Amino acid sequence: MTAPTDRDLILLARRGETEAFGELVTRYQTSVFNVCYRILHERGEADDLVQESFMRAYDRLNTFDLSREFGPWIRRVAANLCLNHLESQKVTAPLDEERDADERQRPEKQVEVKERSEQIRGALASLPAQYRVVVELRHYQELSYDEIASEMKIPLSDVKSHLFRARKILAEKLHAPD
C-alpha cells in the first residue's frame, strides 16, 4: 500500500481527522525547524515558531490551494513568521551598525565557534532580519527574485539589494583572513 500524498492528508485533515495533519507535521517539521533555526539562530524560539507555523497552516487548511505543494508553502509561512517575529522584537539593527558591531566581536566569535557550520549560522544570524529571510528564500527555498518579492511584498529592487548586500556581508565574515 502506498503512503497517502500530502493532498490526501490535507483532504482528510479538512474533514476533521487531526491524525492526518499530524502526519503532515511529521513529514515537514524538520525542514520547517531548519528554516526557523537558520533565520532565528535560537533553538527555543525556532521550536516555538515551528509550532506556530503549523498552527497557522492548520487554521488556513480550508483555504489552502490544493494545486500548490504543501512543503514549500509551509516553509514560506515559517519564513514569514520568523521575519514578523524578528521585526516585532526590533532586533534588526541598521546595516552599518550591525556590521560595525560584528567587526568588534568577530575575533572572539571565531575563536569560540569551532565548527564551520556554526560560523555560517552565526554569520547568517548577524544579518538584518529582511536579509536573512531573503537569503533563506533564495538559497534554501530556491525562489526566484520575483517570487521573493511577491512573498515578502517588497519591490524587486529591494530583493536584489538585500540579497547582494547580504552575500557581501557573509563573504566578508566567512572569508576574512584569521
Place this chain on the structure above:
Amino acid sequence: MHLTEEQLNEYLDNETTERAQIESHLSTCDECAARLTALKTLFAELDSLPELTLSRNIAARFMPQGQLTPQLPRWLTLTATLQAAVALITLIVAAPFVMNLLPAIEIPSFTDVFIQLQSQWITWFDVLSAFQLPTTPQLPALEISSLMLSLTLAGVSMLWLVGNGLLLRKQS
C-alpha cells in the same frame, strides 16, 4: 571594464539575460573570474549547512490519542465503585439466608418442564392454525412504466448521494 556585483550575482542566480556576454567577459578577465569563484564558494558554504533535528516532536500535538479514551468524571467513577462495594457486601450478608431457603424451594424435574413446554407449544400451534387474515378490499392494479421506474430510481439515488454528501461535509 569589469563585471558589476549585480551582474555576477544575477549570473549565478540564473536571473540574467546577458549570460553570453558575461561568459565571454569571464573567459578573458581573471579578476572577474576570481570574484565569481569566491561567490560560488559562498554559495557552496551556504548549501553545506547540515539539517538539524528537532528537540521535540511537534506532530504529537496533533495526534488525539487522549480524545479517543476520555476520562470518566470523578463523581461517576466514585458512584460506580460505591455501588459495586454495596452489592458485594449485600451478597456476603445474604448468602447464609439464601442457603437456608434453597432446600425449601421446589425445583421441577427436567421431564416436567419439557412436557409443560410441549403442551404450551401445541396450544399456540392450534391458535396459529385457526388464525385467518381479515379480508382486504381489492386494489386496482398499479401500472408502472419502465421510464417511471428509472426516474424513481434516479431520484432515490440522487437523494442518497446528497444525503451522504451532507453527512460527509466537514462539521464546523
